[in-house]
Amino acid sequence: MSEPASLLYSEVEEELRSAVRGLLADKCPPSAVLARAEAASGGDVPYDMDLWKTLARDIGVAGLLVPESLGGAGASAREAAVVMEELGRAVAPVPFLSSAVLATRALLGAGEEAGDLLERLASGETTAALAVSFAASPYVPLYLSLRPAVTLGRDGTLTGRVTGVVGAEVADVLVVPAVDESAQEGGEPVLCVVEAAHARVKGVGSLDLTRPIATVSFAGAPARRAGTSAGVRDALLLAAGLLASEQLGVAEWCLTTTVSYVKERKQFARPVGSFQAIKHRLADLWLELVGARAAARNAAALLGAGADAGVAVAVAQAYCGTAAVHAAEECVQLHGGIGMTWEHPAHLYLKRAKADEIALGTPGDHREALTWLADLPAPES
Amino acid sequence: MALDAAAVGERVQAFLAEHDPARMDRLDFLRARFDAGLAWVHFPEGLGGLGASRDLQAVVERGLRHTPDNAPGRIGIGLGMAAPTILAFGTEEQRKRFLRPLWTGEEVWCQLFSEPGAGSDLATLATRAVREGDEWVVDGQKVWTSSAHHARWAILVARTDPDVPKHRGLTYFVCDMEAPGVEVRPLRQITGEAEFNEVFLTGVRLPDALRLGEVGDGWRVAQTTLMNERVAIGGAPMRRTMIGIVSDTWRSRPELRTHSLHQRLLKLWVDAEVMRLTAVRLREQLAAGHPGPEGSAAKLAFARLHQELSGLEVEMLREDGLAYDDWTFRRPETVDFMGREAGYRYLRAKGNSIEGGTSEILRNIIAERVLGLPAEPRADKDVAWKDLPR
Ligand SMILES: Cc1cc2nc3c(=O)[nH]c(=O)nc-3n(C[C@H](O)[C@H](O)[C@H](O)COP(=O)(O)OP(=O)(O)OC[C@H]3O[C@@H](n4cnc5c(N)ncnc54)[C@H](O)[C@@H]3O)c2cc1C
Numbered sequence: 160m161s162e163p164a165s166l167l168y169s170e171v172e173e174e175l176r177s178a179v180r181g182l183l184a185d186k187c188p189p190s191a192v193l194a195r196a197e198a199a200s201g202g203d204v205p206y207d208m209d210l211w212k213t214l215a216r217d218i219g220v221a222g223l224l225v226p227e228s229l230g231g232a233g234a235s236a237r238e239a240a241v242v243m244e245e246l247g248r249a250v251a252p253v254p255f256l257s258s259a260v261l262a263t264r265a266l267l268g269a270g271e272e273a274g275d276l277l278e279r280l281a282s283g284e285t286t287a288a289l290a291v292s293f294a295a296s297p298y299v300p301l302y303l304s305l306r307p308a309v310t311l312g313r314d315g316t317l318t319g320r321v322t323g324v325v326g327a328e329v330a331d332v333l334v335v336p337a338v339d340e341s342a343q344e345g346g347e348p349v350l351c352v353v354e355a356a357h358a359r360v361k362g363v364g365s366l367d368l369t370r371p372i373a374t375v376s377f378a379g380a381p382a383r384r385a386g387t388s389a390g391v392r393d394a395l396l397l398a399a400g401l402l403a404s405e406q407l408g409v410a411e412w413c414l415t416t417t418v419s420y421v422k423e424r425k426q427f428a429r430p431v432g433s434f435q436a437i438k439h440r441l442a443d444l445w446l447e448l449v450g451a452r453a454a455a456r457n458a459a460a461l462l463g464a465g466a467d468a469g470v471a472v473a474v475a476q477a478y479c480g481t482a483a484v485h486a487a488e489e490c491v492q493l494h495g496g497i498g499m500t501w502e503h504p505a506h507l508y509l510k511r512a513k514a515d516e517i518a519l520g521t522p523g524d525h526r527e528a529l530t531w532l533a534d535l536p537a538p539e540s
Numbered sequence: 541m542a543l544d545a546a547a548v549g550e551r552v553q554a555f556l557a558e559h560d561p562a563r564m565d566r567l568d569f570l571r572a573r574f575d576a577g578l579a580w581v582h583f584p585e586g587l588g589g590l591g592a593s594r595d596l597q598a599v600v601e602r603g604l605r606h607t608p609d610n611a612p613g614r615i616g617i618g619l620g621m622a623a624p625t626i627l628a629f630g631t632e633e634q635r636k637r638f639l640r641p642l643w644t645g646e647e648v649w650c651q652l653f654s655e656p657g658a659g660s661d662l663a664t665l666a667t668r669a670v671r672e673g674d675e676w677v678v679d680g681q682k683v684w685t686s687s688a689h690h691a692r693w694a695i696l697v698a699r700t701d702p703d704v705p706k707h708r709g710l711t712y713f714v715c716d717m718e719a720p721g722v723e724v725r726p727l728r729q730i731t732g733e734a735e736f737n738e739v740f741l742t743g744v745r746l747p748d749a750l751r752l753g754e755v756g757d758g759w760r761v762a763q764t765t766l767m768n769e770r771v772a773i774g775g776a777p778m779r780r781t782m783i784g785i786v787s788d789t790w791r792s793r794p795e796l797r798t799h800s801l802h803q804r805l806l807k808l809w810v811d812a813e814v815m816r817l818t819a820v821r822l823r824e825q826l827a828a829g830h831p832g833p834e835g836s837a838a839k840l841a842f843a844r845l846h847q848e849l850s851g852l853e854v855e856m857l858r859e860d861g862l863a864y865d866d867w868t869f870r871r872p873e874t875v876d877f878m879g880r881e882a883g884y885r886y887l888r889a890k891g892n893s894i895e896g897g898t899s900e901i902l903r904n905i906i907a908e909r910v911l912g913l914p915a916e917p918r919a920d921k922d923v924a925w926k927d928l929p930r
Binding site: 165166167418421422429430432433435437438439441442443445446449450451452453454456457470473474477478526527529530533534535536537538539 | 787790791794797798799802803805806807809810811813814815817818820821824825828837840841900902903904906907908910911912913914915916917
């Protein structure tokens with residue numbers, strides 16, 4: 160466990176944060192997200208694509224992880240993590256994680272054929288989604304998590320169905336790991352690219368209204384091979400590591416909002432925040448967030464340095480997933496009745512936190528990975 | 541211009557070139573190390589330091605790791621609490637007199653703060669110090685005083701003005717533990733040994749030159765001590781960690797493993813790693829010159845984790861966990877949270893959420909000073925200490 164680069168935020172990272180935060184404060188206040196969640200509950204797509212275009216192009220977040228040679232910013236996971244924190248703090252309905260992290264990272268591992276698509280993704284001109292379940296864990300071999308599998312026929316078309324996909328409703332192209340029928344049995348899946356127009360994307364009623372899941376089906380969809388699917392596992396690991404920063408952002412909003420509420424709200428002729436039972440709960444939550452920040456920063460720093468980040472990601476996910484849910488649950492509870500209402504944004508954070516807990520491996524999956532990552536062997540039987 | 545890692549590394553090499561620990565008396569070596577500014581690099585020059593950034597201490601420790609150390613387990617209170625307070629509030633004479641033998645371990649320090657009637661509510665303490673000419677006459681009783689039986693000096697808070705509200709009538713002193721009227725009696729702990737004591741102060745005469753800070757400013761001076769105490773308990777890097785001990789046992793004794801213990805161990809391993817990273821980040825912040833409130837968090841997290849892990853260790857050991865190595869009423873030389881066997885570690889860890897401010901008090905501090913939540917309604921703020929209900 161060598162010490163990575165700093166766990167603090169650099170000046171560049173703070174500048175990026177304030178640009179993203181400023182834009183979100185302006186274009187993505189809780190009232191706006193609530194309106195989109197309301198629409199999503201009726202079956203609409205919640206994503207704010209105008210906001211996404213501004214973020215992607217003007218601030219340049221779409222190309223953060225793409226090398227400069229392909230028109231990207233050539234930044235690292237550290238910068239992407241700061242963006243995730245801010246998007247989490249605002250539960251912003253934009254396809255950053257699905258397009259600029261998951262799909263982009265999968266393509267970066269595919270080979271040279273993916274180059275031109277990566278350039279379009281980096282510029283923000285095109286948006287993509289990775290057709291893998293959001294509940295997939297980076298610890299399960301890809302061929303096992305691809306069930307029912309999508310197959311690439313000898314005629315070059317795709318057939319099959321993937322459930323639990325995020326960001327597909329607003330993707331121009333789908334990046335699809337598929338079993339190649341012409342290859343031998345048990346071979347690694349290949350990575351294909353399909354125009355969204357050739358796929359069927361059907362939204363599913365989702366717990367997280369601001370990042371819903373969809374089922375993506377292909378029935379003889381014309382596909383282009385983009386190379387190997389070797390980058391998919393790396394994409395899942397990277398996304399899991401960065402998700403810890405989103406969870407940190409979610410938890411921070413919940414803590415800050417709750418602290419201001421209990422300072423104002425009076426019962427028994429005193430602010431409810433002056434009761435020790437409540438002060439101690441919030442102190443414990445703050446403590447959990449201090450740990451969550453250290454864990455999330457460590458994962459981002461190691462992922463960013465291209466070092467072995469397995470332990471760091473597992474630790475960050477095992478810790479931050481639970482911390483965000485805890486923060487959101489405390490937020491609802493300590494707001495009393497108002498916390499239970501549709502009008503108050505607390506539920507958006509609760510739903511995001513709970514969905515994030517499942518996404519890319521549950522805290523339990525990440526803890527169990529430490530059995531081998533940290534050499535803590537399970538009992539024999 | 542502050543020194544960088546390379547410059548500090550060079551000083552270490554230059555020092556070693558002139559001082560061969562194999563050919564020198566241990567104490568002479570430590571004194572020379574202090575004089576070379578390699579004791580605590582963030583202290584000023586002439587006082588054992590180089591005025592360098594605190595994180596460069598790691599460079600020194602690495603370079604000198606095969607040389608005799610100052611037995612930090614014996615002198616933790618001096619290093620962690622007395623020294624930073626003397627540095628912050630001492631006169632030039634006091635700094636020169638006390639810091640060198642404190643650091644080399646020639647003089648052990650203890651902390652005379654808590655009293656039978658004043659623990660969490662330290663500011664209510666009753667030990668009196670009355671001025672007589674150039675001296676102060678101290679009377680009272682202190683309790684839970686770790687290492688008092690070895691101590692040459694103590695940091696002491698006493699009441700010098702009972703007619704003002706409790707926080708305002710306190711003054712901070714260095715107490716001479718060899719002065720007539722100082723009596724130390726051991727207090728046996730749940731571990732069987734007596735690491736702490738009760739200390740009776742009867743007509744103890746201290747020259748005014750042993751006062752630290754202004755008369756009536758004792759509370760402010762004590763805050764410096766307490767804040768450093770929390771960082772010292774929770775934030776310091778440790779050679780042997782509780783998670784290391786438990787994980788080693790887990791790896792070497794497969795017959796102890798069960799699924800339920802495995803799940804708990806994995807969770808605590810994550811917590812321990814997060815605590816380690818929090819401490820790394822805390823040290824980075826201190827080095828960058830913007831200390832965050834993470835210091836009190838570190839102590840709170842440390843206590844909880846240490847207690848959970850030491851509890852797991854005893855349970856995991858089954859029959860071995862039923863055994864206890866030694867109940868002798870000993871007076872230990874050092875304070876070592878990780879020392880001895882599992883049973884001892886489990887019992888000693890119980891003190892971690894009491895010593896240096898209880899976990900409840902630390903949560904109050906975080907809630908009020910970090911989160912800005914309203915203070916509890918208080919009855920004692922504007923009342924003269926002597927009129928407080930008892
Ligand atoms: C191993 C060990 C070593 C020690 N070494 C030293 C030493 O060297 N020098 C020294 O001066 N002291 C020392 N102490 C003393 C220590 O600082 C005190 O024990 C501690 O501050 C608590 O004070 P108390 O024991 O009087 O408990 P009390 O203050 O009486 O507390 C009793 C209980 O009430 C809780 N409580 C009190 N006030 C509040 C509040 N406002 N809100 C919520 N809960 C509250 C406490 O958390 C605790 O659980 C040591 C203690 C231990 C255990």
